[in-house]
Amino acid sequence: xxxxxxxxxxxxxxxxxxxxxxxxxxxxxxxxxxxxxxxxxxxxxxxxxxxxxxxxxxxxxxxxxxxxxxxxxxxxxxxxxxxxxxxxxxxxxxxxxxxxxxxxxxxxxxxxxxxxxxxxxxxxxxxxxxxxxxxxxxxxxxxxxxxxxxxxxxxxxxxxxxxxxxxxxxxxxxxxxxxxxxxxxxxxxxxxxxxxxxxxxxxxxxxxxxxxxxxxxxxxxxxxxxxxxxxxxxxxxxxxxxxxxxxxxxxxxxxxxxxxxxxxxxxxxxxxxxxxxxxxxxxxxxxxxxxxxxxxxxxxxxxxxxxxxxxxxxxxxxxxxxxxxxxxxxxxxxxxxxxxxxxxxxxxxx
Amino acid sequence: xxxxxxxxxxxxxxxxxxxxxxxxxxxxxxxxxxxxxxxxxxxxxxxxxxxxxxxxxxxxxxxxxxxxxxxxxxxxxxxxxxxxxxxxxxxxxxxxxxxxxxxxxxxxxxxxxxxxxxxxxxxxxxxxxxxxxxxxxxxxxxxxxxxxxxxxxxxxxxxxxxxxxxxxxxxxxxxxxxxxxxxxxxxxxxxxxxxxxxxxxxxxxxxxxxxxxxxxxxxxxxxxxxxxxxxxxxxxxxxxxxxxxxxxxxxxxxxxxxxxxxxxxxxxxxxxxxxxxxxxxxxxxxxxxxxxxxxxxxxxxxxxxxxxxxxxxxxxxxxxxxxxxxxxxxxxxxxxxxxxxxxxxxxxxx
Numbered sequence: 045x046x047x048x049x050x051x052x053x054x055x056x057x058x059x060x061x062x063x064x065x066x067x068x069x070x071x072x073x074x075x076x077x078x079x080x081x082x083x084x085x086x087x088x089x090x091x092x093x094x095x096x097x098x099x100x101x102x103x104x105x106x107x108x109x110x111x112x113x114x115x116x117x118x119x120x121x122x123x124x125x126x127x128x129x130x131x132x133x134x135x136x137x138x139x140x141x142x143x144x145x146x147x148x149x150x151x152x153x154x155x156x157x158x159x160x161x162x163x164x165x166x167x168x169x170x171x172x173x174x175x176x177x178x179x180x181x182x183x184x185x186x187x188x189x190x191x192x193x194x195x196x197x198x199x200x201x202x203x204x205x206x207x208x209x210x211x212x213x214x215x216x217x218x219x220x221x222x223x224x225x226x227x228x229x230x231x232x233x234x235x236x237x238x239x240x241x242x243x244x245x246x247x248x249x250x251x252x253x254x255x256x257x258x259x260x261x262x263x264x265x266x267x268x269x270x271x272x273x274x275x276x277x278x279x280x281x282x283x284x285x286x287x288x289x290x291x292x293x294x295x296x297x298x299x300x301x302x303x304x305x306x307x308x309x310x311x312x313x314x315x316x317x318x319x320x321x322x323x324x325x326x327x328x329x330x331x332x333x334x335x336x337x338x339x340x341x342x343x344x345x346x347x348x349x350x351x352x353x354x355x356x357x358x359x360x361x362x363x364x365x366x367x368x369x370x371x372x373x374x375x376x377x378x379x380x381x382x383x384x385x386x387x388x389x390x391x392x393x394x
Numbered sequence: 395x396x397x398x399x400x401x402x403x404x405x406x407x408x409x410x411x412x413x414x415x416x417x418x419x420x421x422x423x424x425x426x427x428x429x430x431x432x433x434x435x436x437x438x439x440x441x442x443x444x445x446x447x448x449x450x451x452x453x454x455x456x457x458x459x460x461x462x463x464x465x466x467x468x469x470x471x472x473x474x475x476x477x478x479x480x481x482x483x484x485x486x487x488x489x490x491x492x493x494x495x496x497x498x499x500x501x502x503x504x505x506x507x508x509x510x511x512x513x514x515x516x517x518x519x520x521x522x523x524x525x526x527x528x529x530x531x532x533x534x535x536x537x538x539x540x541x542x543x544x545x546x547x548x549x550x551x552x553x554x555x556x557x558x559x560x561x562x563x564x565x566x567x568x569x570x571x572x573x574x575x576x577x578x579x580x581x582x583x584x585x586x587x588x589x590x591x592x593x594x595x596x597x598x599x600x601x602x603x604x605x606x607x608x609x610x611x612x613x614x615x616x617x618x619x620x621x622x623x624x625x626x627x628x629x630x631x632x633x634x635x636x637x638x639x640x641x642x643x644x645x646x647x648x649x650x651x652x653x654x655x656x657x658x659x660x661x662x663x664x665x666x667x668x669x670x671x672x673x674x675x676x677x678x679x680x681x682x683x684x685x686x687x688x689x690x691x692x693x694x695x696x697x698x699x700x701x702x703x704x705x706x707x708x709x710x711x712x713x714x715x716x717x718x719x720x721x722x723x724x725x726x727x728x729x730x731x732x733x734x735x736x737x738x739x740x741x742x743x744x
Contacts, residue, residue, distance in 0.1 A: 057524070058524060061524060062519065062522070064506075064509050065512065066512065066518045067518055067519075068484070068485050071520060075521070081485075081487065081521040083485065083520065085435065085440065085539065086539065086541065087438070087440065087541055088437070088438045090438065092442070094487055095487070096487040096488075096521070096522060096533075097489075098491065098525055100527055100531070101526060101527060134433060135418050135420075135433065137446040137535060138446075139446045139448050139533045140411075141450050141531065151411075155411060156414075158415070159414050168415070168416045168417055168421075170418060170431040170433060170444060171446070172412070172446060173446050173447045173448055174407070174411060175450040176451060176722075177451060177454050177529075178529070179527075179528070179529065181450070181491065183446075183448070183489045183533050185444070185489075185535035187433070187442070189435065191437050372526075
């Protein structure tokens with residue numbers, strides 16, 4: 045089988061785990077086809093958006109250590125999924141497992157992080173479940189509503205669409221590289237904000253949308269797989285957040301590595317048809333928001349990026365699977381990326 | 395402070411953890427006042443029911459060991475909360491953390507338990523989140539809908555109401571006693587079914603309802619606290635499941651210990667006004683279901699049970715707090731219950 049017919053590793057695993065479960069006739073989306081689950085509400089024209097996401101591997105791996113930040117991210121990762129379907133926020137349920145050894149000061153910082161993120165996202169805490177155990181585990185379930193109109197999913201892009209990001213990219217990758225590979229280097233400041241307000245505007249113009257929680261290149265690989273299109277990205281230095289670009293340079297790493305990681309920046313990537321771009325930009329400007337055009341869709345299902353004056357093709361499937369292939373070890377993962385960098389095809393098209 | 399003004403330990407802790415969080419103006423219930431969170435859906439007359447519950451302490455303590463049963467209970471504990479508010483089931487989101495050491499056979503049994511419970515409860519899997527870590531952690535978030543009429547909460551009982559249970563009681567307690575205190579004894583068969591269908595009938599007749607996930611006496615203590623009423627229970631041998639009564643006798647324990655557990659049987663306890671009892675029973679009979687009348691509400695906020703030909707008063711607040719006071723140690727907990735048994739006031743009223 046070639047890359048086009050093989051499922052990405054995590055999609056294949058989830059298919060194995062969930063394959064036997066029954067589906068709901070109320071569900072609007074198929075599995076993997078949207079960031080939040082979309083449920084038609086009987087007797088109404090509304091669609092409910094539901095998502096659940098936990099901060100667990102990030103704590104175990106040492107990527108997240110600060111209790112305030114862990115609390116903040118518990119809310120943010122769920123808010124980001126609601127943003128990607130264009131839902132208005134309703135609220136959040138928390139599922140916390142607290143170690144009995146946790147100091148009061150840390151517990152207060154954790155709850156403060158949750159509270160501040162809820163308040164920033166407009167997601168009141170509706171309820172939750174608190175357990176005690178040996179390890180900290182933070183889960184949540186966020187709920188949103190789409191009262192009118194079509195929900196936004198990961199499917200619907202055409203090869204003629206233009207590609208946007210809700211903000212500069214690469215900070216999530218730069219943060220993870222510093223934390224896990226260069227622990228003596230201070231990571232760049234990273235505390236993402238939700239794109240819930242922007243997502244509700246995006247929904248009315250975009251043909252597909254997905255958040256970059258798993259990294260930009262994994263997101264583009266998934267959108268390419270689901271839509272049967274490719275993406276040609278603008279120059280890497282234009283797309284990257286200046287701090288991510290500087291971090292790559294300081295570490296002597298190819299800048300595109302900042303887009304490769306499995307830890308993303310929680311921005312939205314979405315496609316807008318040519319004829320809708322002007323109206324979309326005007327409405328975004330009304331919010332004081334400047335979406336970034338980062339490239340365009342292409343009929344050929346390949347991902348390329350402009351580097352060193354060339355269009356360089358990236359094997360996003362291999363890049364996406366590299367972390368799992370490295371057994372989740374950060375240094376083995378970096379070695380794999382460096383090998384993949386040698387195979388990047390440069391200048392196959394002007 | 396006396397028991398009437400002191401909060402139960404877990405309520406006080408949750409108040410401390412959640413006290414700073416903002417509330418939603420769409421929320422129908424106050425904190426602790428219903429088993430599932432009740433959210434008015436803007437632009438509709440429907441109320442959404444949401445709950446999240448994890449199987450975490452039960453795994454760490456060794457109470458739950460069988461993967462199929464862990465999968466089953468992950469769904470059931472959430473379904474039970476929807477049942478207690480009388481919601482129709484919509485679906486469930488899973489949040490699994492799987493240890494990489496888990497054998498394929500165990501993983502398959504776990505997923506089969508989830509699948510069978512979902513199918514038995516009519517709760518399709520809408521989506522979820524899968525992580526990998528050192529310990530198994532199973533969380534879920536269940537969603538239900540109340541399309542018309544008043545949601546059912548833990549508040550609304552009057553001192554003239556009659557008290558019902560959806561089925562015989564004490565099996566959850568008997569199971570936990572066998573598992574944690576007498577590991578050489580086979581626990582009674584225990585695989586609770588959801589009361590989702592019954593809950594939708596209960597909602598139209600009952601004044602308050604709560605599931606017994608935390609044990610019967612903790613449930614009655616909470617209903618007493620929230621409603622300012624007491625409960626006089628019928629004879630313990632009438633209320634208990636025969637297998638729970640037999641287990642208590644075989645272990646030489648007072649039978650009421652089977653109602654004391656922090657691990658309950660996932661039945662519903664609810665109050666029905668005198669004038670609604672006949673219609674309620676008739677409709678229940680139509681479902682082939684025989685709700686059990688287990689006692690009556692009383693103006694005095696005390697819990698009593700008929701034992702040895704006497705009405706015995708139980709200090710449910712002390713019983714409820716005993717597990718936390720024992721630091722979660724099963725043998726220290728049993729020692730506390732035995733001391734509390736000596737203080738049970740017998741025959742203070744005929």
